[in-house]
Amino acid sequence: MVVKKEMIAMLLAGGQGSRLGVLTTHMAKPAVPFGGKYRIIDFPLSNCINSGIDTVGVLTQYQPLKLNTHIGIGTPWDLDRNMGGVRVLPPFERNVNSEWYTGTANAILQNIEYMESYNPDYVLILSGDHIYKMDYEVMLDFHKQNEADVTIAAMPVPIEEAKRFGIVITDDNRRITEFEEKPEHPRSNLASMGIYIFTWKALKEALMANEDQSNLDFGKHVIPYLHDKQQRMFAYEYNGYWKDVGTLNSYWEANMELIDIIPEFNLYEEYWRIYTKSITLPPQYIAPGSVVEKSIIGSGTTIYGKVYNSVIGCDVVIGEGTEVHDSIIMNDTKIGKNCKLEKAIIAEDAVIGDMVKMGVGEEAENEDFPNIYNHSLVTIAENTVIPSELSIGKNTVMSGTFTLDEFQDGILPSGKSFIKGGDR
Amino acid sequence: MRAIGIILAGGNNHRMKELTRKRAIAAMPVAGAYRSIDFALSNMTNSHIQKVAVFTQFNARSLNEHLSSSKWWDFGRKQGGLYVFTPTVTAENNSWYRGTADAIYQNLSFLKNSHEPYVVIASGDGVYKMDYNKVIEYHIEKKADITVVCKDINDDDVERFGVLKMNEESRVEDFEEKPVVARTNTVSCGIYVIRRRQLIELIEKSAEEERFDFVRDILIRYKSLKRIYGYKIKEYWSNISTVSDYFKTNMDFLNKDVNDYFFRTYPDVYSKVEDLPPAKYNVGATVSNALISSGCILNGTVEDSVLFRKVFVGNNSYIKNSIILNDVYIGDNAHIENCIVESRGTIRANAYYKGEGGIQVVVAEGERYIM
Numbered sequence: 170m171v172v173k174k175e176m177i178a179m180l181l182a183g184g185q186g187s188r189l190g191v192l193t194t195h196m197a198k199p200a201v202p203f204g205g206k207y208r209i210i211d212f213p214l215s216n217c218i219n220s221g222i223d224t225v226g227v228l229t230q231y232q233p234l235k236l237n238t239h240i241g242i243g244t245p246w247d248l249d250r251n252m253g254g255v256r257v258l259p260p261f262e263r264n265v266n267s268e269w270y271t272g273t274a275n276a277i278l279q280n281i282e283y284m285e286s287y288n289p290d291y292v293l294i295l296s297g298d299h300i301y302k303m304d305y306e307v308m309l310d311f312h313k314q315n316e317a318d319v320t321i322a323a324m325p326v327p328i329e330e331a332k333r334f335g336i337v338i339t340d341d342n343r344r345i346t347e348f349e350e351k352p353e354h355p356r357s358n359l360a361s362m363g364i365y366i367f368t369w370k371a372l373k374e375a376l377m378a379n380e381d382q383s384n385l386d387f388g389k390h391v392i393p394y395l396h397d398k399q400q401r402m403f404a405y406e407y408n409g410y411w412k413d414v415g416t417l418n419s420y421w422e423a424n425m426e427l428i429d430i431i432p433e434f435n436l437y438e439e440y441w442r443i444y445t446k447s448i449t450l451p452p453q454y455i456a457p458g459s460v461v462e463k464s465i466i467g468s469g470t471t472i473y474g475k476v477y478n479s480v481i482g483c484d485v486v487i488g489e490g491t492e493v494h495d496s497i498i499m500n501d502t503k504i505g506k507n508c509k510l511e512k513a514i515i516a517e518d519a520v521i522g523d524m525v526k527m528g529v530g531e532e533a534e535n536e537d538f539p540n541i542y543n544h545s546l547v548t549i550a551e552n553t554v555i556p557s558e559l560s561i562g563k564n565t566v567m568s569g570t571f572t573l574d575e576f577q578d579g580i581l582p583s584g585k586s587f588i589k590g591g592d593r
Numbered sequence: 594m595r596a597i598g599i600i601l602a603g604g605n606n607h608r609m610k611e612l613t614r615k616r617a618i619a620a621m622p623v624a625g626a627y628r629s630i631d632f633a634l635s636n637m638t639n640s641h642i643q644k645v646a647v648f649t650q651f652n653a654r655s656l657n658e659h660l661s662s663s664k665w666w667d668f669g670r671k672q673g674g675l676y677v678f679t680p681t682v683t684a685e686n687n688s689w690y691r692g693t694a695d696a697i698y699q700n701l702s703f704l705k706n707s708h709e710p711y712v713v714i715a716s717g718d719g720v721y722k723m724d725y726n727k728v729i730e731y732h733i734e735k736k737a738d739i740t741v742v743c744k745d746i747n748d749d750d751v752e753r754f755g756v757l758k759m760n761e762e763s764r765v766e767d768f769e770e771k772p773v774v775a776r777t778n779t780v781s782c783g784i785y786v787i788r789r790r791q792l793i794e795l796i797e798k799s800a801e802e803e804r805f806d807f808v809r810d811i812l813i814r815y816k817s818l819k820r821i822y823g824y825k826i827k828e829y830w831s832n833i834s835t836v837s838d839y840f841k842t843n844m845d846f847l848n849k850d851v852n853d854y855f856f857r858t859y860p861d862v863y864s865k866v867e868d869l870p871p872a873k874y875n876v877g878a879t880v881s882n883a884l885i886s887s888g889c890i891l892n893g894t895v896e897d898s899v900l901f902r903k904v905f906v907g908n909n910s911y912i913k914n915s916i917i918l919n920d921v922y923i924g925d926n927a928h929i930e931n932c933i934v935e936s937r938g939t940i941r942a943n944a945y946y947k948g949e950g951g952i953q954v955v956v957a958e959g960e961r962y963i964m
Contacts, residue, residue, distance in 0.1 A: 205871035206887075244664070245868075428873070436870035437890065449665070449864045451856040452625030452884040452899070453872060454847070459881065461874040468626070468871070468887050469856070476874075483871075 174224045174253060174287040176309055176366070178217050179277055182210060182297035183230030183270050188416045190541040191550035191568045191588065192516055196235035199297030201420070202499045202517065204427050204436065205467040205480050208239055209414060210297045211445045214246045214255070219441050220305040222293065224253030226283050228276045230260055230269060245446045258283060275385040278376045284369070292372055294365040294387065300423050300434065301411040302441050308366055308405045318371035318400040319392070321345065322364035324407045334360035335388050337404045345402040350388055359404055361388070362411060371400055410434040418544040421514060424480045424497050428463050450483055458489075467500065474504075488523070496527075505557065512563075513547040521549075522557030530562040533584035542566050542586065550588075594644075594673070596729060597709045597789070598637045601693050601807075602630055602717030603650035608835040611935065611954045616655035618833055619647075619717025622901050622918050622936070624846040624855070625886040628659050629833055630717040631864045634666045634675075639860040640725040642713060643673030646703050648696040650680055650689060656717075665865045676703065692805030698796050704789055712792050714807070716783040720842050721830040722855060722862070723784070731824050732786040738819035739791075739812065741765060742784035744826050753834065754780035755808055757823055765821040768813050779823065781808075782830055829854060840933060840952045843899045843916050847882055869902055877908055893923075907942065921957075929955070 186198025193201060199210035210227075217225050225248060229236055236257075242248075243255035258280050260270050270276035277284075277294065284292060291312065293305055303322070312320040323337050331352070338347040338357045349355070365387065375391050382390050395402060410433050414420040426432055436443060450468035455461060460475040467483035474491030481487070482499040488506035496513040498504070504521040511528030515521070527547040535542040542548055542564050549555065550568030559573060562583030569589025573579055581587060602619035609618060619630040630647070637645050645668065649656050663675035678700045680689050690696035697704070704712065711732070713725045723742070732740040743757050756775045758767035767776070785807075787795075795811050804810035812821065829851060831842040845851045855862055869888030874880070878891040885891070888903035893910030900906075900917045907925035915932045923929065924942030931948030934940065938957035946955050 430875055437873070437888070442868050443870070444868050447866050447868070449626065449861065449866060451846075451852065452886040452901075454849075454852065455880040455883050455885060455895075457882045461880055462878060463874065463876050465871045465873045466885070481871075 172252065172287055174289050176222060176291040176293055176305075177224040177226070177253070177284060177287050177289045178213075178222050178293040178295055178305070179280070179284070180210070180213055180217075180225055180227045180295045180297055181273055181276060182227050182236060183233075183276060184296075184298065185231040186298060186415060188541055189414075189420060190417055190538065190548055191566055192417070192420075192514070192548070193232070194550060194568065195232055197229065197231045197233060197297075198415075200232075200235040200239055201414075202482060203300065203414070203420075204424060205465045205482050206447060206500075207443060207445045209300065210236065210239070211246075211443055212300050212302070213295045213297055214240075214243075214248070215441075215443045216301075216303050216305060217293075217295075218246045218248060218444070220303075222305060223248065223250055224287055225255045226258045226280060227255060227297075228258050228270065228280065230276075233257070233259060239446050241446065245444045247444075253287065256283065272384040272386040272390075274376060274379070274387045274391045277372075278380065278385060281373065281376065284373075289369050292367050292369050294363075294367065296363045298415060299362070299411060299413055302409060302434075302443075303364070303407060303411075305364075305366075308364075311405050312366045312368075312403070315343070315403045316401060317366075317403045318368050319395055320366045320403045320405050321392070322362045322407050323359040323404045324362055324411055325358050326360045328355060328358045331355035331358050331360060335363075337361055339404045343403050343406070345396070345404050348392055348396055348402075359406065362407065363387075366405075371395065417514065417541060417546055417548060421497060421512075421544070421546060425478065425495070427480060428465055428478060447483075456489075474506075474508075482517070499551075511547075512545050513549065515549040516551035516553070518551050519549050519553045519555070521555045522559070524558045525555055526560040528563055529560050530580075530583050532563055533582070535564040535566070535584050535586060537586045538566070539564075594641065594709050596640075596642050596711040596713050596725065596786075597673075597704075597707050598642045598645035598725075599697065599712060599714045600630065600633050600637075600645060600647045600717050601696065601714065601783075602656060603648050603653075603690055603693075603696060604716075604718070605651040606834045609833075609839065610836050611956050612836065612839065612933065613652065614956075615652070615935070617649060617651050617653055617717070619649070620656040620659055621718070621833055621839060623720055623833070624843060625884045625899055625901055627862060627864045628656075629720060630656065630659070631666075631862055632720050632722070633715040633717055635860070635862045636715070636721070636723050636725060637713070638666045638668065638863070640713075640723075642725060643668065643670060644676075644707065644709070645673075646676040646678055646700065647717070648678050648690065648693075648700070650696070653679060659865055662865070666863050678703070692810075693807035694796055694799050694810055695805035697792070697807070698800045698805075701793065701796060704793050704796075707789060710789055712787050712789050714785040714787065716832075718833045719782060719784070719830060720833065721782070721826075722828065722858075722860075723826070725784075725786070728784070728786050728824050732822070735763070735822045736820065737822040738787070738815075739821045740786040740824050741768075741812070741821060742782040742826060743779050743823045744782055744830050745779050747778065751775040751778050751780060754832070755783075755812075756780055759823045763823050763825070765816060765823050768808075768816050768821070770808050770813065779825070782826070783832070785812075786824075836933065836952055836954060840916060844897075846884060846899065847897065867902060878906075893925075893927075901936070 182199040248255035412423040453470040469484040473489040490507035499517040502519040505523035508525040513527040545563040554570040556573040663669040668675040872889040879894040886902040901919045903920045910927040918936035923940040935956040939959040
């Protein structure tokens with residue numbers, strides 16, 4: 170039997186995404202819910218199938234259960250194929266030198282056999298933590314036109330932000346002349362998006378040559394190696410919507426951008442649909458006396474209260490008299506009556522009692538993890554139980570099952586973290 | 594696997610007016626996200642009946658599209674599956690299905706090639722949840738030849754149904770199809786259990802005598818000869834056969850008890866999954882007592898209504914006591930009251946539709962300028 174795929178995709182989905190705090194305690198970042206019914210990985214997976222790529226290896230490592238359950242055999246993305254399709258690729262034990270995936274390129278290196286089995290001409294490397302729509306086929310055409318060894322997707326960013334990214338410097342033909350990782354004084358504003366097309370021979374050679382490099386990484390090792398060898402490297406400029414949802418605040422912002430009248434990132438376009446695993450759910454029910462304004466709401470949800478500027482998932486219940494502002498509420502969470510929620514991110518399956526207040530009180534920096542919990546957000550982990558009448562301040566995080574007597578005056582002040590079971 | 598299933602989905606009904614111009618009743622959208630046949634199909638799969646035949650004939654395109662994959666109901670296994678039978682011309686036969694019994698007769702090999710002892714026959718236009726195994730157990734216990742599921746209704750229009758009269762032992766003594774004056778208020782739900790061999794025998798005999806209707810030519814004709822029993826249900830059951838039934842059935846889902854019974858009580862009802870984004874409420878959207886399905890974008894007011902998938906409601910539009918089917922575009926400042934708006938319709942800005950003294954069916958096939 171001869172197997173041949175022109176291009177296969179390798180999707181790096183093993184990272185924790187620690188700056189998403191308790192959202193990634195029990196799931197890898199690509200499995201984090203987004204936009205009312207999706208998970209972050211739906212975007213690259215849908216891009217693949219919409220670009221005509223039907224063979225995708227998903228590399229998992231950190232907390233893979235949710236991700237594996239979500240991907241299954243790939244049915245939602247039409248990636249359940251006789252030949253190809255989606256394959257989840259965890260690290261595995263070998264005769265000698267077994268190791269975890271120690272870096273982005275190391276993970277790919279450990280799956281050379283998988284890639285070789287499809288006899289590809291090109292390999293597309295993706296990461297599972299960005300929200301965007303992109304036609305990889307157009308990028309491949311660009312790659313072929315230039316007879317490139319590697320093409321890096323890059324987008325213009327404001328020059329003052331350029332130092333946060335890997336920056337590519339190109340000549341007039343878009344050939345990359347230099348590559349700088351997080352430069353102090355950027356000489357270009359073209360930022361690498363972490364999306365690469367490699368000509369398979371060049372990739373394989375580079376991986377084998379750097380086999381012994383510890384924590385083998387594309388940005389740090391593979392790309393510089395190819396650059397030193399004067400291989401043909403090109404930058405494919407992308408100008409659409411692309412959002413990194415690596416921090417709680419950028420995650421919150423990206424969700425909020427969906428509720429604009431005509432959002433920059435439009436889920437309602439006929440062309441280029443985003444697919445996700447979904448079960449049959451009844452329509453949502455909006456009760457008399459409720460208000461829903463500038464929000465998106467998932468199927469099966471019941472709303473008795475008032476919802477403003479929020480993204481609400483599927484099968485959520487929002488009780489009578491409750492007001493929700495500028496919040497993200499994920500699937501299956503139940504919120505009681507007469508609560509007032511302000512800038513809350515509540516993960517799946519949480520239970521919030523009655524008369525709970527979130528996002529109240531003075532502004533105060535989070536005492537334990539100021540780099541994670543900021544921008545006045547209240548973050549509630551999945552399966553958390555919040556007792557009735559609790560008031561929760563800003564820049565707070567809660568995870569676990571709580572009772573009111575655990576709190577002085579029924580208040581969790583701003584800046585406090587209350588995480589049970591050693592979760593972080 | 595004790596039983597195979599047959600779903601009769603071939604029918605049409607002129608009392609559905611314009612609504613069945615596009616589709617068979619079995620394909621009528623129900624409760625925002627479902628089609629009427631989903632209820633029978635889900636009941637089959639939830640009752641572990643894995644081999645199901647659907648007989649279609651009238652205007653089957655929409656239904657066939659809905660059934661294009663059987664995976665949504667978890668059929669399509671190595672054992673069993675979903676079989677869609679439309680009339681075909683064969684050496685022996687070149688006519689359409691001349692009735693429900695004829696439909697079964699023309700596909701008798703499906704019955705003959707099966708090995709399961711029982712057959713559950715259901716119709717594609719009932720909205721209900723049922724464990725057919727309970728009916729089969731009852732059927733066995735009563736040593737019945739045919740068991741008919743039935744229900745007492747308080748409706749004035751008992752005469753639209755098949756009406757049964759049972760004795761104390763629940764044996765059917767009398768069965769009248771759409772009687773002029775009904776003698777009881779017990780109506781047949783169109784769900785039957787019968788032994789497979791018995792069914793083959795009865796169907797073959799009817800075909801010999803050029804009789805084609807299951808109710809008239811088998812149930813009624815054999816009512817004294819065969820042991821026919823009634824299995825009475827108390828749970829929700831509704832049959833879609835007129836515009837007002839259809840309207841009422843959909844509106845029933847605004848009732849929390851009905852909604853919870855169908856969608857929040859085990860087992861689930863399944864349907865074809867559409868990959869649509871969540872519903873979106875823009876500034877100016879005011880919604881009260883309404884079911885809103887995925888893919889909707891709302892800018893106006895919606896009260897006491899059911900909106901199916903992908904409905905767009907323009908600014909300042911007012912929708913009251915209405916059912917808006919899939920993919921309808923409603924322009925700005927439109928007024929829709931007491932209406933059923935047919936799917937894929939385009940209601941222009943400033944349009945005014947109000948059903949007076951009843952429900953108006955609105956078919957608005959127009960060019961769609963904006964999207």
